[in-house]
Amino acid sequence: MLEFRKDIFADERDDNLHEIGQPTQRQDMLGHVTGTSPYYDDHRFGNLLHLKILRSPHAHARIRSIDDSAAARAPGVKRIIRAADVPVNLNTLLSLIQFGKDDEPSLAADVVRYKGEPILGIVATSERAALEAMALVRISYDQLPAVFDVEEALKPGAPSVNATYPKNTFEYYNKYDHQKLRYGDVEAGFAQADVVFEDRYQMSPIEHAPTETNGSIAVPDTNGRFIVYTSTQALFFSLDTSAKINAVPSNQLHFIGGTVGGGFGGKVDTLTEPLSILAARLVGAPVRYRFSRHEEMQFGSPRGGERIYVKDGIMRDGRIIARSVRAYFDSGAYTRLSSYAVVKCAAHIPGPYTIPNVSGDVYCVFTNRTPATAMRGFGVTALDFALECQMDKGATAIGMDPLEYRILNAYRDGDMKAHRREAKNTALIECAQVAAEKANWPLREEFRRMSSRKGEGTARPGIAPDRSRAPAVPAPARAPAAAPQRISYERPTPAALPPRPAPPAPPPRSAPLPPATAPAGSTHGAPRFSSVFGTRRR
Amino acid sequence: MAKHRGRGVATINYPIGMNLGGDPSQALVHSNPTGKFTVALSSIDLGQGMKSVTRQICAETLGVPVEDVYVDTADSDTGPHCMGSFASRGTHRVGNAVMVAAREARAVMMEAAAEELEVDPGDLETDGKGSIRVKGAPHRSISVRDVAIAAQFRQGKTISGRGIFLVPLSDVDPETGEMSPATCYAHACLIAEVEVDDETGDVAVLKMTSAYEIGRALNPRLVEQQLVGGAWMGMSHALYETPEPYYPDPREGPRDFNEYLMPGPGDICPHDIVVLERPAPDGPYGAKGPGEMCANPVLPAVANAIFNAVGVRINDLPITPEKVLRALKTRSGAQPARAR
Numbered sequence: 001m002l003e004f005r006k007d008i009f010a011d012e013r014d015d016n017l018h019e020i021g022q023p024t025q026r027q028d029m030l031g032h033v034t035g036t037s038p039y040y041d042d043h044r045f046g047n048l049l050h051l052k053i054l055r056s057p058h059a060h061a062r063i064r065s066i067d068d069s070a071a072a073r074a075p076g077v078k079r080i081i082r083a084a085d086v087p088v089n090l091n092t093l094l095s096l097i098q099f100g101k102d103d104e105p106s107l108a109a110d111v112v113r114y115k116g117e118p119i120l121g122i123v124a125t126s127e128r129a130a131l132e133a134m135a136l137v138r139i140s141y142d143q144l145p146a147v148f149d150v151e152e153a154l155k156p157g158a159p160s161v162n163a164t165y166p167k168n169t170f171e172y173y174n175k176y177d178h179q180k181l182r183y184g185d186v187e188a189g190f191a192q193a194d195v196v197f198e199d200r201y202q203m204s205p206i207e208h209a210p211t212e213t214n215g216s217i218a219v220p221d222t223n224g225r226f227i228v229y230t231s232t233q234a235l236f237f238s239l240d241t242s243a244k245i246n247a248v249p250s251n252q253l254h255f256i257g258g259t260v261g262g263g264f265g266g267k268v269d270t271l272t273e274p275l276s277i278l279a280a281r282l283v284g285a286p287v288r289y290r291f292s293r294h295e296e297m298q299f300g301s302p303r304g305g306e307r308i309y310v311k312d313g314i315m316r317d318g319r320i321i322a323r324s325v326r327a328y329f330d331s332g333a334y335t336r337l338s339s340y341a342v343v344k345c346a347a348h349i350p351g352p353y354t355i356p357n358v359s360g361d362v363y364c365v366f367t368n369r370t371p372a373t374a375m376r377g378f379g380v381t382a383l384d385f386a387l388e389c390q391m392d393k394g395a396t397a398i399g400m401d402p403l404e405y406r407i408l409n410a411y412r413d414g415d416m417k418a419h420r421r422e423a424k425n426t427a428l429i430e431c432a433q434v435a436a437e438k439a440n441w442p443l444r445e446e447f448r449r450m451s452s453r454k455g456e457g458t459a460r461p462g463i464a465p466d467r468s469r470a471p472a473v474p475a476p477a478r479a480p481a482a483a484p485q486r487i488s489y490e491r492p493t494p495a496a497l498p499p500r501p502a503p504p505a506p507p508p509r510s511a512p513l514p515p516a517t518a519p520a521g522s523t524h525g526a527p528r529f530s531s532v533f534g535t536r537r538r
Numbered sequence: 539m540a541k542h543r544g545r546g547v548a549t550i551n552y553p554i555g556m557n558l559g560g561d562p563s564q565a566l567v568h569s570n571p572t573g574k575f576t577v578a579l580s581s582i583d584l585g586q587g588m589k590s591v592t593r594q595i596c597a598e599t600l601g602v603p604v605e606d607v608y609v610d611t612a613d614s615d616t617g618p619h620c621m622g623s624f625a626s627r628g629t630h631r632v633g634n635a636v637m638v639a640a641r642e643a644r645a646v647m648m649e650a651a652a653e654e655l656e657v658d659p660g661d662l663e664t665d666g667k668g669s670i671r672v673k674g675a676p677h678r679s680i681s682v683r684d685v686a687i688a689a690q691f692r693q694g695k696t697i698s699g700r701g702i703f704l705v706p707l708s709d710v711d712p713e714t715g716e717m718s719p720a721t722c723y724a725h726a727c728l729i730a731e732v733e734v735d736d737e738t739g740d741v742a743v744l745k746m747t748s749a750y751e752i753g754r755a756l757n758p759r760l761v762e763q764q765l766v767g768g769a770w771m772g773m774s775h776a777l778y779e780t781p782e783p784y785y786p787d788p789r790e791g792p793r794d795f796n797e798y799l800m801p802g803p804g805d806i807c808p809h810d811i812v813v814l815e816r817p818a819p820d821g822p823y824g825a826k827g828p829g830e831m832c833a834n835p836v837l838p839a840v841a842n843a844i845f846n847a848v849g850v851r852i853n854d855l856p857i858t859p860e861k862v863l864r865a866l867k868t869r870s871g872a873q874p875a876r877a878r
Contacts, residue, residue: 002762009816018666019598023759026590149786173712181715202854204780234622235580257612263584294793344557347719352551377830388548388838420716427725427751435727439747
C-alpha cells in the first residue's frame, strides 16, 4: 500500500499540475503484457552465426601455449578469434570520461587473472558447434599464486594481480592508493568521546540475476556500417567502448537497444558488443554473442564484496562526535567501474548525519576474481549497511532509542557535510517521524517536533553547554554562541572553496498552495494510492 | 526453542545522478503535422519506466494530453546522446533534458498559435486537453492540431525543441575529499519486523513500513513498483543471495537459479509505504529518483531487527540460518531485547 503525506513540505510544492503525479499506465504496458515488446534477441536472421568464448579455468596463470588447430577444422566453425585479432585489446570502461588507465583485455593474451577470463572466441553455425569445437582447444598454463582477500592483497609480497596497477590498488590523482576524506579532527573527537567502538562489516557479492542475460547481435549493414542489437543499459557508452576496441569511427556503428530484461547495473560493462562486432566484421555475417546462465552468474560482473570498518565516538547525550571509516572495494581482476564507486562511497561518509569529525579511507583493491561492477546503490549500499548497523549499536551502547538517536544526529538544512558542502533540501527527520507514526514506533514529543528546515521545530536537545565536552572541531569551526542548543559548524571561508557552479533554474512555479488542512502528525485525510486498489481517501 | 519477533530501523539518503556530475543527457522533441509529439532519446527503458516518466514530463511542459506524446528510445541514429540508465539519473537528468526540449517546442507552438489567433503569445495558455486559448477569453481558442497544421503548411515553422541537462563535473581534493558529489538527495526510513527461529536460525521478514522522500512522485504507480521491488531485492541481499557463498574463498559458486537462492513469492511480506515530496530545486517538477535507494535501508533494518529479536549481531551478509545459529550458540541462546 502506498500513501502520500501531501501535508508535509506542501508550501514548497506547486501541486497544480495536469499530467505529473498521475498514475498513468506505462507507455509500453500493452507490449509487455502481450509479449510483443522487442528484446535484442527477438531479431531473427537466416544466416546468424554464434560466438562462444573459451574461458580460463584458473584464477591466475600464465598462458604457455594455445593449440586451436583442431577446433578451427571442426564442423560448423567459421572463425577462431584470438587476442591478436582485437584491434585495441586493452581498455578501461571509464576511459570515456578520462578516469583510470586501460587495464583489461577483451581476450587475454599472455596471463589470465581470474577464473572465467575470456581467452578465445569461436564463431560457428550454432552454439553447439562452437561449444564442441571449444572442447578441442588445447591450452597449457603455468599456474601463478592467486589472492582473493582484499586485505591480503594489500600486504607486502602479495601476488600482483593487475599489470597496470601492480600494487593491487587503483591509483587516485597519480598520488594515492585510495580516496581520502578528512573533516575536523577525528582523533581528538575519539579522545573526547564517552564511548568509542569499532566494528567490521563484510558485504556479500551479489548476482544481478536479470531474467535476460547479457547479449548482443552485430549485423553487417550497407555502406560499411554495422547494426548492433543489444541489451545494454547505456547505449552510447557501449557504442563508444565498442568503437574504441574495434578501432572504427563511432558513426559506423548503429546501436539499437530496446526493452531490457532487467539491468540493475549489470548491463553497463559492454561485455558482449565489442566481440560480436569484431566477429561480424571478420566473417561478414550477423553474429550473436549471448551469455549462458552459467556465464551470467559466474563471469558476468557481480556486485563486489566490500569490507568496511567503522569507528564511532559518541557522547552519553547521544551526539556522535567522531566517525572514521576504512573501506575496501573488491574490484576483482580489473577496474571496470569500482574506482568510481570508491569516490562515491567517500562522498557518502558519514551517512546522512551531522558529525563534526570525520575521516574516510576507501580503497579499490584488485583480487583474482571476476571483475565486479555497478549494481543498484553502487558505492552506497555497503556503506549504508555498515553505518546503519553501527547506528543501532551506538544507540544500544548509550541506552537510547535507535530512531531517536538517528533523528538527533540527522543532517538538517544548513549543516556542513564532511565533503564540505552545505546540506540543503533535507528530509531525513520527516521520513523517520512518518515511518515511526505509521509503524506505531513510539517517539518522544521533542523528537516528533524536530524539523529538517531551518528555524522550525525543536532544536537538538540534550546538549549541555559543557565546554570541556565540546566537540573537537577546529578553532574557527566552533559552535556559535547564539545557538548553544544546536550543533552547528561554520563553513570554510568562501575563499577556501572552489567556485560552485550556479544551480540550474528551478522549474516554473505558480503561487504556492495554501497549507494543507490535515493537522501535522496525522495521516487523516491523506490521499492514499495503490496500483492494486487505486486512489482513495481514508 | 521458540520463535522471537523483533523490529529494526534504518534511515538513509541517496545521491541523485552520477557522483561528481559530468553526466549529460540530451532530448529532442518535435511535432508531426497534426499535433502529435515525439520525444527522441537514446536512453534505455529497463522496465523502470523511463518512457512513461519522460512522456508525462513532456506532456506537462508542452501543456498537451499525455496521449499526444510518444517517447522513442534506444536508437543511436535518431536519439541524441545519453550517459545511460544507471546511478538513479534517468528521471533527474533525462527528465530535465526533456523539459528543456519541450519548453523550446512549446514556445514555437505558442508563437504559431498567436499568429493564427492574431494575439500576443504571452496572452495564451494551454488547457492541457489539446487546445490553446486566450487567457480570460477561453472562447478564443485553437486546437494544437490546427496550430501544427498551420505551422507546418502555412507559417513554415518547426514545432520542435532541443534539450540537454548537465551537472558540471566537480573536482575532488585528493587530501580532504572536498567535492560536490550530487545536487540533490532522496531520503528514506524503513522499519522491518522479523521472526527468528532460534532452533533453525531461520529469519522471516514479517512486515516492512517505510517513508520515502523522493522530491516528487511523477507517477505513483512507477514509484510503488520501484519501492516494493527494491525492498524485495534488499531483503534478498540481506538474507539469501550470493554467488560466492564462502567469500572470499571463491569455491562452490552457483551456476543457475537452482543453486542461487532467492526469496520466492511466499517469502514476500506486506510493505506499507508513505511518500513525502520535498521538491529538489533542480529536479524536473522537483523529482529526484527512487530507483537505487530502495534496496539500501532493508539490509541494515533486517540485521537490526534480528538483534532486537534474539540479541545477536551479524555483520557479514547474507545472514544465513547457519550464521544466526552459530551466533546464538556463542551467546548461549536467544536474548531478546526490549520489545518494540
